[in-house]
Every structure is written in C-alpha cells, then in structure tokens.
C-alpha cells in the first residue's frame with residue numbers, strides 16, 4: 001500500500017522535470033546540476049539561479065540524506081487523506097547533492113522516532129503511472145544486503 005493514496009491529484013511532468021520522473025521510474029534518484037557552474041538545484045528549473053545558464057545535466061545520487069525538517073499532518077487537506085492521518089511530510093537534505101532538499105515522506109517511522117537529523121535513504125514507491133521517492137530510516141546494514149535479504153524472503 002502506498003504511503004499516501006494513489007488517487008491524490010498530481011501535476012503532469014513538464015519540460016523541466018520530465019527527466020526526474022523518468023529516472024524515478026527506473027528507481028534512480030537524480031538531481032539537476034548546472035552544466036556551466038556545477039550548482040545543484042532542486043526542484044528542477046529552466047535556468048541556474050547562480051549563473052543563469054540554461055544548460056544542465058542530471059546526476060544520479062545514492063539517495064542518502066538526513067531530515068532537515070518535518071511535520072505530522074493531523075487534518076487531511078484532501079478527502080482521500082481522511083484515513084491516512086497522521087502522516088508526515090519531511091524536508092530531506094541530500095549532502096551528496098550540494099545540500100538540496102526534497103519534500104517527501106519518511107516511511108516506517110512513528111511520530112516518536114522521526115526527528116531532525118535522522119539519517120534516511122530513498123525508497124521508490126511504484127504507483128500505476130508514476131514512481132514517487134520516499135525515505136526510510138537508513139539502515140546500518142548496506143542497502144544492497146538488505147535488498148538481497150528482502151527479495152529472498
């Protein structure tokens with residue numbers, strides 16, 4: 001079951017973020033980077049905020065980050081969310097991508113476990129038409145070992 005209902009409205013991919021969505025579908029987390037000055041940027045944008053160049057590239061990152069901020073939502077803002085409260089919305093910082101921050105959710109945590117600074121790792125939630133990046137507390141066990149164990153079980 002997805003963390004949040006699949007029927008929540010979503011914006012269709014646009015020119016600036018199509019590569020982001022396509023990478024997620026392949027279970028890859030990518031971050032846009034200025035081809036001129038190397039600045040990382042997220043959300044994807046048509047030009048660099050630092051040097052105004054329009055050329056960019058996409059770099060795959062490992063998806064390890066930490067919780068910069070979060071909140072627990074207790075009042076559903078959409079009828080589909082009525083049965084899902086409380087759920088969290090987290091701002092996850094990716095040190096490996098220049099400290100860009102992604103708005104996401106941290107799964108597999110209780111309200112008492114989620115805190116600023118919590119080390120997290122990306123997981124890919126496949127819905128029918130889109131893949132969403134969520135995060136879970138990082139395991140001291142290497143992710144590759146955990147995946148091998150999970151697929152064997």
Ligand code: ZN
Pocket residue numbers: 034035036037038039048049050051052053
């Ligand atoms: Zn730039």
